[in-house]
Amino acid sequence: MRVKLYEKISKLSSPKYYFLLILAITTILLPLALNPFQVHVLVLVYIYAILAESWNIIGGYSGQGSFLNAAFFGIAAYASSLLFILYGISPWIGMFVGAFLSVLLAIGAGYLCFRFGLKGHFFFLASIGITVAIQRAFINWYWPVNGDLIGGAYGVWVPVIKGDSLYHFQFRGKAPYYYIALAILLAELYITYKIQNSKLGYYFTAIRDDEDAAESLGIDTLKYKIVAFAISAALTAPAGTFYAQYFLFIDPFTVLTDMLSIEMVIVAVIGGMGTIFGPVIGAMILRPIMEYVRAFLGARSGLDLIITGLIIIFIATLRPRGFIKWFEDGYNYIAGHLPTIHVGGEKERAHSGS
Amino acid sequence: MVEITLILQVIIGGLLLGSIYALIASGLDVIYGVMEVINFAHGEFIMLSMYVSYWLFVLYGIDPLISLAIAPLICFIIGAIFQKLVIERVLGAPIFIQTFATFGLLILLQNIAMFLWKEDFRSTGISYGTIAVGDISISIPRLISSIGCLVTVGALYVFFSKTKLGMALRATSEKRDVAKLMGVNISYMYWLAFGIGTMCAGVAGVFISTFYYLYPTVGSVFILMAFVICVLGGTGNLLGALVGGLIIGEVEVLSAFFIGPQWKEVVAMIIFVIILLFKPSGLFGGRK
Numbered sequence: 001m002r003v004k005l006y007e008k009i010s011k012l013s014s015p016k017y018y019f020l021l022i023l024a025i026t027t028i029l030l031p032l033a034l035n036p037f038q039v040h041v042l043v044l045v046y047i048y049a050i051l052a053e054s055w056n057i058i059g060g061y062s063g064q065g066s067f068l069n070a071a072f073f074g075i076a077a078y079a080s081s082l083l084f085i086l087y088g089i090s091p092w093i094g095m096f097v098g099a100f101l102s103v104l105l106a107i108g109a110g111y112l113c114f115r116f117g118l119k120g121h122f123f124f125l126a127s128i129g130i131t132v133a134i135q136r137a138f139i140n141w142y143w144p145v146n147g148d149l150i151g152g153a154y155g156v157w158v159p160v161i162k163g164d165s166l167y168h169f170q171f172r173g174k175a176p177y178y179y180i181a182l183a184i185l186l187a188e189l190y191i192t193y194k195i196q197n198s199k200l201g202y203y204f205t206a207i208r209d210d211e212d213a214a215e216s217l218g219i220d221t222l223k224y225k226i227v228a229f230a231i232s233a234a235l236t237a238p239a240g241t242f243y244a245q246y247f248l249f250i251d252p253f254t255v256l257t258d259m260l261s262i263e264m265v266i267v268a269v270i271g272g273m274g275t276i277f278g279p280v281i282g283a284m285i286l287r288p289i290m291e292y293v294r295a296f297l298g299a300r301s302g303l304d305l306i307i308t309g310l311i312i313i314f315i316a317t318l319r320p321r322g323f324i325k326w327f328e329d330g331y332n333y334i335a336g337h338l339p340t341i342h343v344g345g346e347k348e349r350a351h352s353g354s
Numbered sequence: 355m356v357e358i359t360l361i362l363q364v365i366i367g368g369l370l371l372g373s374i375y376a377l378i379a380s381g382l383d384v385i386y387g388v389m390e391v392i393n394f395a396h397g398e399f400i401m402l403s404m405y406v407s408y409w410l411f412v413l414y415g416i417d418p419l420i421s422l423a424i425a426p427l428i429c430f431i432i433g434a435i436f437q438k439l440v441i442e443r444v445l446g447a448p449i450f451i452q453t454f455a456t457f458g459l460l461i462l463l464q465n466i467a468m469f470l471w472k473e474d475f476r477s478t479g480i481s482y483g484t485i486a487v488g489d490i491s492i493s494i495p496r497l498i499s500s501i502g503c504l505v506t507v508g509a510l511y512v513f514f515s516k517t518k519l520g521m522a523l524r525a526t527s528e529k530r531d532v533a534k535l536m537g538v539n540i541s542y543m544y545w546l547a548f549g550i551g552t553m554c555a556g557v558a559g560v561f562i563s564t565f566y567y568l569y570p571t572v573g574s575v576f577i578l579m580a581f582v583i584c585v586l587g588g589t590g591n592l593l594g595a596l597v598g599g600l601i602i603g604e605v606e607v608l609s610a611f612f613i614g615p616q617w618k619e620v621v622a623m624i625i626f627v628i629i630l631l632f633k634p635s636g637l638f639g640g641r642k
Contacts, residue, residue: 059450063448063450065450065453112627112631113630113631116630116631116632116634117634118630118631118634120449121386121390121392121449121453122585122630122634124392124453125392125581125585125626125630126626126627126630126631128578128581129581129582129623129626129627129630130623130627132578132619132623133619133620133623133624133627136616136617136619136620136623137620139616140616140617262457262461265454265457266454266457269450269451269454301468301469302464302465302466302467302468302469302570303465303469304465305461305462305464305465305468306461306462306465306466306469308461309458309459309460309461309462309463309465310458310462311458312454312455312457312458312461312462313440313455313458313459313462315454316440316444316447316451316452316454316455316458317439317440317443317444317455318443320444320447320448320451
């Protein structure tokens with residue numbers, strides 16, 4: 001036990017590991033040092049990283065360009081908000097209900113599409129069609145509350161609770177949201193890491209690279225595409241509930257629009273799809289640019305998205321693998337130039353650990 | 355009891371709408387047929403052309419029907435340049451990256467319009483009047499538009515079936531490598547196809563500007579239906595685009611009339627998904 005602990009500590013003497021530790025501690029302490037707007041930007045970065053990460057499972061690893069993820073997001077947002085408003089159920093439980101409904105949708109839509117062999121562009125278009133149909137259904141769907149109608153095109157306001165309440169998933173400050181978003185993101189990164197290094201992950205990438213070859217090797221491609229879709233749906237859902245509780249307002253035009261799916265794709269591809277950290281990097285690059293341009297020039301100036309459009313065209317043309325390579329190089333460069341810390345004279349060990 | 359003239363009026367409205375859809379879908383079809391790229395920015399070319407026609411009318415008093423000579427040309431040039439600079443570089447990449455590049459163009463064009471002209475709804479405000487046939491009245495701009503769109507689709511059809519250039523384009527769409535061996539300049543064909551495709555959107559845009567509002571995201575109104583039509587008629591098939599356009603036009607107005615205007619897109623999307631599932635090659639689609 002003691003030896004193991006010692007080995008772990010001596011591992012930290014290598015720059016590769018202690019640099020990571022510094023990054024982690026900085027991430028945790030950031031809300032204390034930043035102003036609310038900066039924390040808000042970071043929360044958005046995390047939301048988009050979560051969305052792109054979950055899209056990454058179906059789009060990046062399994063190679064099925066899904067547009068349905070906006071529907072998973074919206075359904076979870078609606079499920080938790082409506083359960084809370086109509087029955088007073090905690091959004092945390094609503095989050096799981098939303099995830100369950102999203103998974104059902106993913107299995108249903110996935111079975112339909114993949115059973116009939118939709119691939120590439122056709123899966124793309126079919127999933128856009130389903131998303132738009134769901135959005136239109138929500139635009140025309142109202143729920144009675146105390147004699148009033150909520151929902152539909154008016155959207156749903158989540159009732160505001162006095163003070164902070166973990167049970168109600170509502171806080172006055174931004175820091176609690178920051179930590180919740182961070183926790184969800186880390187959990188999803190861990191899940192993605194586990195999937196990538198499991199048999200399941202190899203099945204997914206095999207299907208992406210050559211579906212016929214995968215099928216001939218005995219992989220049940222229909223089953224694993226649906227599995228990938230369901231995992232993607234389950235991972236998208238928490239972001240939906242989080243979004244609803246963070247902004248306290250949802251409507252079909254913001255949480256169920258196909259534009260949201262496009263944004264997930266953009267973030268994932270800009271960072272590097274089919275990689276664990278790609279989507280996070282994409283969100284880190286894109287969101288701050290957009291939010292700051294919006295803050296300085298107004299929300300509807302269009303300039304933020306002009307820049308986004310240029311970045312997309314740039315990435316598509318010159319760097320289809322995304323920004324992740326540059327980040328890896330940068331990380332390795334910094335880690336390579338930091339000194340090794342020697343713990344207790346165990347130089348040899350420290351070096352072999354790096 | 356619904357009156358028969360009312361239904362007739364609705365059906366005619368559907369045909370007028372459908373022929374405009376047919377032209378938009380033809381443009382998408384040309385691009386998809388020749389290079390297998392779905393141009394998500396197609397609606398934005400409609401929007402662009404509508405603005406060109408609008409500004410020419412407002413600033414210089416040029417009738418939109420005259421700007422038919424200008425706006426589509428601008429669309430052609432932008433489309434061809436985009437093809438040359440961006441799509442050509444990513445043709446070898448996974449299909450995903452090509453689509454992704456057209457998203458970039460979509461967002462870019464939409465927001466340049468947003469930046470320059472703000473979110474206001476504008477309208478050329480021309481009134482060409484209406485003509486009445488019995489109890490049925492038809493708005494003249496819509497009639498002109500739909501005839502103009504049909505003529506353009508017809509011209510495209512003739513271009514592809516009768517001219518040498520059109521045949522070279524078709525050869526490229528059928529077998530890229532063989533066409534290359536036969537001395538067809540593939541790279542030239544590609545930018546020509548992209549230009550023609552976006553030009554179709556440009557022509558449709560000019561016509562639409564005579565009777566519809568314009569705003570930066572107006573393209574999304576038409577693009578979705580254009581996807582439906584392409585799939586319905588069989589991708590890369592002009593006849594399919596024409597028939598599909600007329601069908602979807604009818605579906606849209608009839609479902610708006612009988613079920614309610616808010617459900618017309620849902621009906622279209624359900625048809626879309628059903629076609630995709632059961633006959634992804636479309637009504638007129640062969641193998642390709």
